[in-house]
Amino acid sequence: MKCVFVFLALSLSGGSALAQGCIVGRQCTPGAAGGHEFLKPKELQIGLTYRSFRATDHYVGTVFQSQRRDLKNNVINRQNIVDLIVTRGVNARSNVTIDLPILNSSWSSPRPLGSSVQAPGPRFVEKASGIGDISVLFKTYLKDPETSHGQNIALGIGIKAPTGKAGVTNILPDNAGNNPQSRTVDQSIQPGDGSWGIPTSLEAYKSVRGASFFFTMNYLISPRDTNGVASGFAPTTPSPSINVFSVPDQFLYRVGVGGEIKQVAGLSGSLSWRKEGVPQKDLIGSSHGFRRPGFSTSVEPSLSYSKGGTTYTLAVPITLSRNSQPLSSDGKPVDSNATFARKQLIFNISRRVSL
16 A cells, blocks of 8 residues: 555665764665565666765764854764665565665864864865775565555665775874874765674554554674774874774664655655664674764654656755764773764665566
8 A cells, every 4th residue: 555655665765874974874774775665576676865964063962062163163074975776576575685885975174173162273174985885685574565565574684895995094184283194084984894794674664544654773783893994093092992993883763654645646755753873882792992972863854756666755854862972992981072964865766677
């Protein structure tokens, strides 16, 4: 029924976590997981998702650091990510999705770096672009979609390969604005994390009187501790263990309701609440090294239009709350400051093809 399709189509816009500024959460499972559709064996769904945001607001915990904005010494984090997604039906209940992300990102801050009261000096821009970490996700529905039209649950598990660069460098000065040389760019804009990972997903929906209530959970398990890439911190400040990047887990949760907009054929809409970010501790393995743990919550309105086998989906998550959590390294709290975006833009186009 069409109310079920609303959930399936609109979930395309939120299949993966998106980086919220300095919080690394850009790849949770295959982006815009095209496998939400019920595909027949040998049927393909080919999709492209564009995700973009600009993060400028600093938070320590849940407290907005307005002085950074007023003094113009805030970090500005820009992300543009294109996910190329191909999903192939395996049987009536299962499919497999391959996701290839391509990133073009920048991170800028004035030097000297790190003062919340200091007037800004020259602003230096760090840039990184290229292919990200490729993911493959196998997903199966617990009930046969041909007979269970009003409700279903899908479970997914896969593998993420370290195809993206995790140690991109630029010619940059030190934090005081001196001694320009080749230095590692910020962790949040690195195309990859340098590690194999295990993407997992859980999806559920239930139709009630023309509306489809849904829940999705995406969690990237990253067993590796650190990836060996220099974080750029001084050798003894504030803790030697954060001199290299951590390989953190990432997560995204969404719950919402969608339905057909009957006034326009093929048009559907949904409204959901989402939470995304990076945990302080990994689910599996150690959690040493430098990371910026934290999360944001958003309200996500979304529209989807389908015609002739092609579906267009636009979602604009609007941030409700932010929480930059302290990193515990060697027993010491480290770096609880991070920037967040006020909103995101997610656009997906997908088309089904029979082989």
